[in-house]
Amino acid sequence: MAATPTESQVIVVGAGPVGLMLAGELRLGGARVLVVERLATPTTESRASTLHARTMEILDSRGLLDGLVPVPNDVMGHFGGIPLDLTLPSAHPGQWKVPQTRVEELLQDWATGLGAVVLRGHELRGITVGEDHVAADVLGPNGPVRMRARYVVGCDGEQSAVRRLGGIAFPGEDASRELIRADVAGLDIPPRRFQRLEHGLAISARRPDGVTRVMVHEFGRIAKPRSSEPEFNEVAEGWKRVTGEDISGGDPLWVNAFGNASRLAERYRDGRILLAGDAAHQQMPVGGQALNLGLQDAVNLGWKLAAQVAGRSPDRLLDSYHAERHAVGRRTLNNIRAQSLLLLGGGEVEGFRRVFGELVAGEGVRARLAGMISGLEVRHDVGPSGRFLLGGRVPHVELAGEEGTVTTTALLRPGHAVLIGLSGDPRHGARLRALAGAWHPRVGVTLAAPVHDGTALAGLDAVLVRPDGHVVWTGGAEEAELHVVLRRWFGEPEPAGTAGTTRDLAHGTSASESVLADRTALVTHASVGAGRAVALRLAGRGALVAVHHNGDQEAADDVVRAIERQGGRAFTLGGDLGGYKNVQRLFVDLETELTDRTGGPALDILVSGAGAVRAAAPGDATAEDFDRLVAAGAKEPYFVIQRALKSLADGGRVIRITPGAAEPGEPKAVAYAVAGGAAETLVRHYAAALAPRGITVNSVAGDAGRVATLAAFLASDDTAGITGAVLDAGGGPVPGLPAA
Structure with missing residues (x-):
């Protein structure tokens, strides 16, 4: 069983639609993200079923609509049960009926396809905020796990553990009235659209799959605190008192209650802890706004938080998330409170409903209310308020x-x-x-x-x-x-001329020729030893280097800092390469990072470094020792090179670093011979297979300095004719190569 990952840049708590949307946005921005979810499997309950125009625009802007459409669309919505035409200038006017389960499925496929890791059956139990990180104590299927990240985001609903553990206040009002609802199979009742009867409000709508959603509120009935969801008989009895219809013979699939509680988190951000979706705001889901509000939170936050963890964020950019979305949340809760009064009030609101209905007939009022509900009216304070379009969403043109x-x-x-x-x-x-x-x-x-x-x-x-x-x-x-x-x-622009003024980072000497300028490189196991030396040398020759580590983030960060101090370009990637899926995940992360930095996922140079593996003398080696050695010497590089071929450019370079050679008299010679023999076979066979694409494949062994010199030489254009070579740079200078 693979070990649970414990290191990331962002931990998102909650794998509902909001958490998954945020995870995908973070990955688009190049941030590493873990999503932890208390439930072991995705919920089958579709509590929300409406997507509004602005959310549809957002999904379209991420290329996700093909996974949803066609779905039912209706330009007619309502405001507190009063019919309201939601038509506004948009490519997706009105409301779209999509079950929450389908949205969640779509977003999980998207986010994980971008490299987000979703851990189900993991419940957050504690948060400790450090100077430069957050530690999250999580209870998983195999016991307690401590995870570490730069930031933690709560997308875990109204009862948010992140909000509670982070000590973020949640002021507002408790529910005084409620609707109880159920999805019921086997019913044959007439549709009711916000039908106000003598004793209460009744709503029923039959879905294409034959399931009917019923909702009922009895006028004057005070909401009671609930420790669990209502039973179906409570729904059936209330429905009969209001409508006179008996639905007790139906087959309930899901039952719940929701009230008109209204709460807004005091802060959406408190240092390294952030909130989004229902963790930040609690509201009655009237008009289908709750899910849409949360998804829009996630899209506002994702790119800003990704920029923050990448170190390219300007001052106070992340604070703008609270400033912008807290204001939107406050306005939305205000309109939902007004709708709750119109919808759940008894005879005392009838006069107001008639006046309000007349006002809605006016185009100005109608458009204003439609903008509130659809999310299309949101305009952030980003500059001079009088300038056309500024702060609003870009129109679809x-x-x-x-x-x-x-x-x-x-x-x-x-x-x-x-x-x-x-x-x-x-x-x-x-x-x-x-x-x-x-x-x-x-x-x-x-x-x-x-x-x-x-x-x-x-x-x-x-x-x-x-x-x-x-x-x-x-x-x-x-x-x-x-x-x-x-x-x-x-943030700040890239320094002028950076691409043409790199330095040799291993020695601090000028490398004005920049022989690897505009090349991209991945060096695995690059946080220490020969891998570190190779990463420094390639960056010194102008390459953008991905510095991979197998858990030692601090050491990898140190390599990147050393590269950047000398004017080079690098970033870190973490992950255990011991399994096929882990290799796939690493390359998804790599391709996302490269696309963010260069505009495309192309890789020019792959250096498959040697991880630290304990070798033993023949009489001491165990089966586990041998398995680890074979995995590191053969299995890992095989699948790393295999997966790299998807993004490796024609004419690219593959370089395998192996442990130094050992003479037969040395105690660990057998172990090293296994690793060296595997590398030699791997290199020669891959070299023949990739020759038609102009990709060279070579192996090098020796001390770190000489390996770095040789690797930089093999990565250059001067070695296009060298492939399938297994070179030992440990015993002395290699003919034809520059000295280290």
């Missing part, structure tokens, strides 16, 4: 660009910000590219023009859109203004 037709929504699918030049003037477009180029790949630049006249972008020269789809700048090519905005949201 079809554009004719350099590479054909594209939509503003599709431009957001990579998960980074985008600067869209709309003027059609090539000189203006070139100027925009020059102004924003230093922020690549955090900010992409697209030159395009609306396909149709009269769109919501008409008259604008350019718009800058955050990864969550909100516009933070509109204008022309004003250098000073645009640079201020880029710094505010996306």
